Amino acid sequence: xxxxxxxxYTPYNSIVHRLDPRFKFFAxxxxxxxxxxxxxxxxxxxxxxxILSLIIGIIMIVGKVSFKSFFRSLSSLWLMxxxxxxxMFFIPTKGEYPIYSFNENYTLYWDNLLQxxxxxxxxxxxxxxxxxxxxxxxxxxxxxxxxWYLTPLKVVKFPTQVVSLTISLALRFxxxxxxxxxxxxxxxxxxxxxxxxxxxxxxxxxxxxLIIPLLVSCFSRSDELAIAMEARxxxxxKTRSRYKSxxxxxxxxxxxxxxxxxxxLVITFSILSxxxxxxxDVINFIWxxxxx
Amino acid sequence: xxxEKIIEVKDLIFGYExxxxxxxxxxxxxxxxxxxxLIGHNGSGKSTLAKLLSYILEPTxxxxxxxxxxxxxxxxxxxxxxxxxxxxxxxxxFIGSTxxxxxxxxxxxxxxxxxxxxxxxxxxxKKVGMDKFLNKEPEELSGGQKQRVAIxxxxxxxxxxxxxxxxxxxxxxxxVEEIRKLILNMKxxxxxxxxxxxxxxxxxxxxxxxxxxxxxGKVYKNDIPENVFKDEEEMRKIDLDIPFVLKIKNExxxxxxxxxxxxxxxxxVANYLCQ
Ligand SMILES: Nc1ncnc2c1ncn2[C@@H]1O[C@H](COP(=O)(O)OP(=O)(O)O)[C@@H](O)[C@H]1O
Ligand SMILES: [Mg+2]
Numbered sequence: 001x002x003x004x005x006x007x008x009y010t011p012y013n014s015i016v017h018r019l020d021p022r023f024k025f026f027a028x029x030x031x032x033x034x035x036x037x038x039x040x041x042x043x044x045x046x047x048x049x050x051i052l053s054l055i056i057g058i059i060m061i062v063g064k065v066s067f068k069s070f071f072r073s074l075s076s077l078w079l080m081x082x083x084x085x086x087x088m089f090f091i092p093t094k095g096e097y098p099i100y101s102f103n104e105n106y107t108l109y110w111d112n113l114l115q116x117x118x119x120x121x122x123x124x125x126x127x128x129x130x131x132x133x134x135x136x137x138x139x140x141x142x143x144x145x146x147x148w149y150l151t152p153l154k155v156v157k158f159p160t161q162v163v164s165l166t167i168s169l170a171l172r173f174x175x176x177x178x179x180x181x182x183x184x185x186x187x188x189x190x191x192x193x194x195x196x197x198x199x200x201x202x203x204x205x206x207x208x209x210l211i212i213p214l215l216v217s218c219f220s221r222s223d224e225l226a227i228a229m230e231a232r233x234x235x236x237x238k239t240r241s242r243y244k245s246x247x248x249x250x251x252x253x254x255x256x257x258x259x260x261x262x263x264x265l266v267i268t269f270s271i272l273s274x275x276x277x278x279x280x281d282v283i284n285f286i287w288x289x290x291x292x
Numbered sequence: 293x294x295x296e297k298i299i300e301v302k303d304l305i306f307g308y309e310x311x312x313x314x315x316x317x318x319x320x321x322x323x324x325x326x327x328x329x330l331i332g333h334n335g336s337g338k339s340t341l342a343k344l345l346s347y348i349l350e351p352t353x354x355x356x357x358x359x360x361x362x363x364x365x366x367x368x369x370x371x372x373x374x375x376x377x378x379x380x381x382x383x384x385x386f387i388g389s390t391x392x393x394x395x396x397x398x399x400x401x402x403x404x405x406x407x408x409x410x411x412x413x414x415x416x417x418k419k420v421g422m423d424k425f426l427n428k429e430p431e432e433l434s435g436g437q438k439q440r441v442a443i444x445x446x447x448x449x450x451x452x453x454x455x456x457x458x459x460x461x462x463x464x465x466x467x468v469e470e471i472r473k474l475i476l477n478m479k480x481x482x483x484x485x486x487x488x489x490x491x492x493x494x495x496x497x498x499x500x501x502x503x504x505x506x507x508x509g510k511v512y513k514n515d516i517p518e519n520v521f522k523d524e525e526e527m528r529k530i531d532l533d534i535p536f537v538l539k540i541k542n543e544x545x546x547x548x549x550x551x552x553x554x555x556x557x558x559x560x561v562a563n564y565l566c567q
Binding site: 009011138139140168169171172175176179221224225227228229230231232233234235238239240241242243244245 | 445
C-alpha cells in the first residue's frame with residue numbers, strides 16, 4: 001500500500017512552499033471551482049482549460065512538485081478513465097461531427113469524445129491542484145489553515161482547536177497505519193491468505209483478515225495516544241498556545257491578487273460565454289466594446 | 293543528610309473492575325534524586341501503578357502523595373507539572389507531526405509563549421541529540437530516536453519525576469543502549485531528578501539505586517539491588533533471573549573469591565581478578 005497517493009510533503013524551499021497555507025488553501029478551493037465552471041462550447045472550454053493547465057503546470061514546476069508522484073496518483077484513476085471512455089459509447093448525443101456511423105440509429109460523434117476528454121481534464125487538474133497543496137504544505141500547516149478558517153465558529157462555542165488537533169492526529173497516523181496494514185497483510189499472506197485471487201466473496205473474506213486486526217490495533221493505539229496526551233497535560237477545554245504561527249506577507253498578497261485576477265477573468269469569461277455564445281462571439285463582443 | 297521524600301504511596305488498592313484487584317495494598321516511598329527500577333512479570337500491574345502515580349487512573353482506595361501533596365482531582369494540574377511518563381510504544385506517544393511539534397506539545401498545553409517555546413524546544417532537542425532532525429516526521433525516525441523525542445518533550449517541561457514505562461522494550465539493541473545512556477546522562481546533569489524505570493532489564497535494575505519488585509499485586513521486594521538479587525532460588529520462584537554479573541560473583545564466591553560490592557560490571561570483575 002502506498003502512502004503518497006495524493007502527494008506527500010516534499011521538503012523543498014520553493015516560493016510555493018513558503019506561501020501562507022491559508023492562502024494556498026483558499027487558492028485551491030477557488031481554482032477547483034473555476035475548473036468546473038461552464039464555458040459554452042467546446043472550443044471555449046478547451047481554450048480556458050488549456051490556459052488553466054498551463055498556469056497550474058507552471059505552479060507545479062515552481063513548487064518542485066514531483067511529476068512522478070503526480071502520474072502515480074493518476075494511474076490509480078486509469079480504471080475510471082477507461083470506464084468513462086466505454087461509457088461514452090452509450091451516451092446518446094446529437095453532434096455535428098460524426099466519427100463513425102454504425103447504423104442509421106447509432107452514430108458516434110466527436111462530441112462524445114470531447115465530453116469525456118473534458119471530464120478527464122478537469123479531474124486531472126483537480127488532482128494536480130490537490131498535489132500542489134499537499135506536497136508543498138506540511139499537514140500541520142494545512143491544519144493550522146483550516147483552524148484559522150474555522151475561527152469564526154468559536155463564537156458559537158464550536159471547539160475549533162479540538163477539531164484541528166483531531167485532523168492533524170489523523171494525518172499524522174495515516175503513514176503509521178498504512179505501514180501497519182502492510183505488516184498485517186504480509187503476516188496474513190505468510191499464513192496463506194491470498195489478497196489478489198478470488199472473486200467477490202473470497203475477496204471480502206481475505207479483506208476481513210486485514211480489517212479486523214487493523215481496527216483492533218487502531219483502538220489500542222488511540223487509547224494509548226489519549227493517555228500519552230493526558231500525561232503531557234492536554235486539556236481540550238483549556239487555552240493552548242501555539243508553537244507555530246502563520247505569517248501573511250506581501251508575497252502572499254501578490255499571489256492572492258494574481259489568483260483573484262485569474263479567477264475574475266475566467267468567471268467573467270464564463271458569464272459572457274453563457275450569455276453571448278462561442279469564443280469568437282465573446283472576442284468579437286469584447287472587440288466591439290473597445291472599438292465603440 | 294536526611295533524604296527528602298518525593299513520592300509516598302500508602303495502602304494503594306486498585307482494580308479495573310470492581311471484583312478484581314490488580315494492586316492489593318501497596319506502600320512505598322521514593323526519595324528525591326533516586327533512580328528506582330520497578331520490575332515484575334507481565335501483567336503484574338507495573339503500568340497500572342505508573343498511571344496511578346500520575347493520576348491518569350484513580351485509586352480504588354489508598355493515597356499517593358507527591359512532595360507531600362495528595363493526588364486528587366484538584367491537585368491534578370500541579371501533579372502533571374511534576375511527573376511525566378515515557379511510554380513503551382514509540383509511535384503511540386508521538387503526537388506532533390514533526391519532531392519539533394512533538395517536543396512543543398506539552399509546552400503548548402501549558403500556554404507557554406511562542407518565543408520562549410522556540411528556545412526551549414531547540415535546547416532540549418539538543419540535549420537528546422535530535423536538533424538535526426527538527427523537521428522530520430515520525431515515519432523517518434528510528435524507534436530509539438522517537439523515544440529520544442518523547443524524552444525531550446518531557447524534559448522540556450522541567451519535571452521533577454520521570455517514569456519510564458518499559459521505554460526500551462520495543463527498541464533494537466542500539467536503541468536500548470542509546471536510551472540507557474541518555475537516562476544516565478540526564479541523572480548526571482540533574483542529580484535532583486527522580487527516575488522510576490519500569491523494566492524487564494535485570495542488568496539495568498542492578499545498576500539502579502533501588503529495586504522494587506511487584507508480585508501478585510504486592511510489593512515483594514524493596515531494597516538495594518545487591519540484597520534483592522541475593523537469593524537466586526527465590527528469584528527463580530517468581531520467574532525472575534538475576535543479573536549476569538551477580539551470577540559470576542556468586543560462582544566466584546563459591547570458590548572463595550569475594551568480589552567487592554561496588555564492582556557492578558563484567559569489566560570491573562575482570563580487572564579485579566587480574567590485579
Ligand atoms: N485498561 C484496562 N482495563 C482493564 N484491565 C486492564 C487494563 N489495563 C491493564 N489491565 C489488566 O491489568 C493487569 C495489569 O496490567 P499492567 O499494569 O499493564 O501490567 P504490566 O505493565 O505489569 O505488564 C493485567 O492483567 C491487564 O490485563
Ligand atoms: Mg506494562
